[in-house]
Amino acid sequence: MIHQANFALLFVFWFYVILFVISPIVVRIQFRFRAKIDPRAIPLDEMPEAARAYIEPRVAEFAPWNFDLVACLSLNDVTPSAAAYVALLSNVHTAEWADVTFVRSSIKKSGYIEFVTRCSEQLQIDTNTSATAPIFFSVPQHHIFRFPQVPDVFTLYRIHRMLVTEITHGALPVIPPAGGEVAEFKRRLERHGSWQQEHGYMYLDASGENYRLTWKGAILATWRSIWPISTWRRWRQRRENRTILDRIGPAARKP
Numbered sequence: 001m002i003h004q005a006n007f008a009l010l011f012v013f014w015f016y017v018i019l020f021v022i023s024p025i026v027v028r029i030q031f032r033f034r035a036k037i038d039p040r041a042i043p044l045d046e047m048p049e050a051a052r053a054y055i056e057p058r059v060a061e062f063a064p065w066n067f068d069l070v071a072c073l074s075l076n077d078v079t080p081s082a083a084a085y086v087a088l089l090s091n092v093h094t095a096e097w098a099d100v101t102f103v104r105s106s107i108k109k110s111g112y113i114e115f116v117t118r119c120s121e122q123l124q125i126d127t128n129t130s131a132t133a134p135i136f137f138s139v140p141q142h143h144i145f146r147f148p149q150v151p152d153v154f155t156l157y158r159i160h161r162m163l164v165t166e167i168t169h170g171a172l173p174v175i176p177p178a179g180g181e182v183a184e185f186k187r188r189l190e191r192h193g194s195w196q197q198e199h200g201y202m203y204l205d206a207s208g209e210n211y212r213l214t215w216k217g218a219i220l221a222t223w224r225s226i227w228p229i230s231t232w233r234r235w236r237q238r239r240e241n242r243t244i245l246d247r248i249g250p251a252a253r254k255p
Contacts, residue, residue, distance in 0.1 A: 051104065197211065
């Protein structure tokens, strides 16, 4: 009996050793993030059925908050393993962005809604409902908050506005003139790669076409997704979210 227990412990030990060593190597070989992104305008009714079914009803929920639809976009070449469809919205009165995004990969399909406030190259706040762990690492100038438990635009917008007030300390948001929204969206997406490179998580490959993970990035990306680190990270996020939601208080009535 003791021999079997020792064998089981030894098996688990070597399993995790292999997992923690092999996983970063595999991820580093496979990962690509396009340095130049080309969002393609696409009519909503030409999106795949699953994407359209997710995006269309949610776009309408932004109307009471003066967010207008700018464009529907297809992002099929950002990473080799996933395609994304985005409804991009903006509010010219508050200089804020919003989007409804649907992502399709070989593993799963998922979607989320998001608000974005950009004050400068050194200050941006994103608040979304994504339940998927981000592929990017945290950087000081880009504050990302995820609330997968929030079911509606109204509550998420309240949370976003509170976070913006606390973080920006009065800094004013900016958006481009009418007609420049898609170009700015493209620039914001491409900036992720350079931000990650600045902090040592990625590097630009010899072709100049793709960002690849450094060893630092590959190790951190894989280790944070392996138990028990993944469980601890989910617990920490839930605790932080509860603290923020407690500060929001009961949701007010929708208009």
